[in-house]
Amino acid sequence: MPDKNRDTDFTYRLWRYDGAPGELIPLLQSAQDHFGYIPRRAIKYISTVTNIPESNIYGVITFYNQFRLQPMGEHQIKLCVGTACHVSRSKLLVETVQDELGIEVGGTTEDGIFTLFTVACLGCCSLAPVMMIDEETHGRLTPASVRKILRGIRRQAKQKNQDAQLRAS
Amino acid sequence: MRQVIVGMGTCGLSAGARETYNTLKDLLPDGSAGVAAAALSITGCIGMCYREPLVEVREDGRRTIYGEVKPDRAREIVEHHVLGGRVLDDYVVFSEDASGQTGGSEKDFLALQKRIVLRNCGFIDPESIAEYEAVGGYQALRKALFEMTPASIIEEVKQSGLRGRGGAGFPTGLKWGFAAGYKGERKYVVCNADEGDPGAFMDRSVLESDPHAVLEGMIICSRAIGASQGYIYCRAEYPLAIKRLTTAIAAARKAGYLGKNILGSGLDFDIKIKQGAGAFVCGEETALFASIEGERGMPRIRPPFPAEKGLWKMPTNNNNVETYANIPWILVHGAPAYAAYGTEKSRGTKVFALAGTVVRGGLAEVPMGTTINQLVFGIGGGIKDGKKFKAVQMGGPSGGCIPHTLGETPVDFENIPRTGAIMGSGGLIVMDETTCIVDIARFFLNFTQDESCGKCTFCRIGSLRMLEILERITSGEGRLEDVDKLKVLSERIKEASLCALGQTAPNPVLTSLRYFMDEVLVHINDKKCPAKVCGALVDYVIDPAKCTGCTLCAKACASNAITGKVKEVHVIDHALCIKCGKCITSCTFGAVYKD
């Protein structure tokens, strides 16, 4: 979601850039906030303004797990594979989501509704195994409950998109 | 007036605290109906994550904490306790009256603890600087500014015996002394809030529940070493911690604790938050500096140490969140009071994130030297579902599994390393008989291999080779010589890696070989996994008592190994089964299991 806060707004940050060192990562973070991922043109803008070669920027982007070079789905699934969740069989859940959605970790479904990530410890180990979809945390999961949650969200998303199309036409 | 307080840390929120809060907001009397008003506020995490959402009612010095407060229970609490004045004993997890008498079903969880770092967590509103001040907040800073010299601050920290809580346990006073000794155009104070151990959340809870304690510790450090700028490097995965820190920094600036001429003392110091971008190695301090500088987070060769040339090549002091959070308490109560807790070489207390198959999972702070058994059974309440205690994992990817037979080991910087694990930052994962030790070793190696920054060959390639061997063993293709290969590789990687990520990466494997060789050998020789975890070494079986004959598993099975009529119990033909696990993930009734 684009962040309208001035301190993190991408264009504002670019405009305000004064050559202070250490700004590259915050710039990339605000680009990702702004576009949902880091598009090629954002790398170009940043390079022009900061004089950091595009190849270096690319090197930084690919070093960190947080940055995406492709657009993400409407809903982001963050499945915890931290230690406590692993001990509670989170691997089974990864397989379940992959099977249900037909995507690999890091992938986005064809209809653009889901992107699947795995993360290390969401910090609610006592609810393990856990996943977060967007801002909401779901705990004590089983393969069956995972499928149910995903189907529910997909149904809602489809409905929403249909409604939007109807309104547009 | 009665105060109603909702625990709104990440653990509370994920258990539904937001809904509880909204329900309470609608129900609580505002004084207009002739009933005395009740105030609603929030607090951080008190540590009983296993009973969240928690709601406290506070009145005349008496605290009553209710557990598992979903909207329905919230309604009952408002009706009977807040309005009616009657405590609902059945839901009380903890209570304490003005004389210090405690009660409630979970009072044992807190009884063995000594809360110094967590002193305010779950007690004050983390978004209110006034509440922090009301419990003595920023008194230590005043003392440091007006009654102490930089040298006497450092001496006090040295005397307290405080050692770094980020994992390595370096004496904090000594570190501050080094940073104070070097000259530089500017100096920096850095707080490591990257918390990379994939099963630990102590630092997150402290930042969310008591952010000012960390800020105060950092400001005191800046006075001690003469720094003008501070950075908190916080994981991006901790949005709530970042939000509360941002609020706290703004409030501290406004109150004159940060900025130019702090409290009129002449000290200039300010703090910025830097968000991490998801790389475990950035928890290593030199990689962390590289990341703040906007580079790929690769560790640098030491020496020079950060005290001499750290961030932007300037003298820098870096400590962990918990280390800083101890500082204000030490200055207020004095070094001897702190040193009175713990063991001779490990003073004070340590916060642990208890998780895994333990009954009471959450945050616990205990004096150093508390035994593993006391943590698991005394505080943690033992193993879930009556299973058998097998091991605890300490130190995350740099640590190891300590078997239950060493349960009497005191937890401190001397005794834990002797077991082959490390203290680490405080993640403590309890494992029962259904956890496979070889699988855990593979899990951590997979993690470090993935997170290796790639700079040095032993870490980059060596860890990959070890991972391949472990994968071979867990998939039933292990050979006897693999054990020796793992040992040799471990030694080489330990010796030749540049940073502690590589140097400690073999630890999980080495402890597994040391204490659980039998289990490893069963994997290799008998091609069996005693804990029934490793997919290729078990049989998939359908529980006739749970199977409803819905046919989902048979449809999912790619090799037609499952047969059965509709609405009748299905069976798996082991001769045809390729052990892909699709039947388990497709079953809605949890009827398929590994045997």
Ligand SMILES: Cc1cc2nc3c(=O)[nH]c(=O)nc-3n(C[C@H](O)[C@H](O)[C@H](O)COP(=O)(O)O)c2cc1C
């Ligand atoms: C791979 C690696 C990851 C680390 N991760 C963390 C971390 O997440 N948090 C932390 O405080 N220290 C971490 N450390 C330790 C830091 O390098 C450093 O020793 C510590 O922050 C110093 O603070 P202390 O003296 O207060 O313990 C890590 C070290 C290594 C080698």
Ligand code: FES
């Ligand atoms: S390991 Fe999954 S929430 Fe901690």
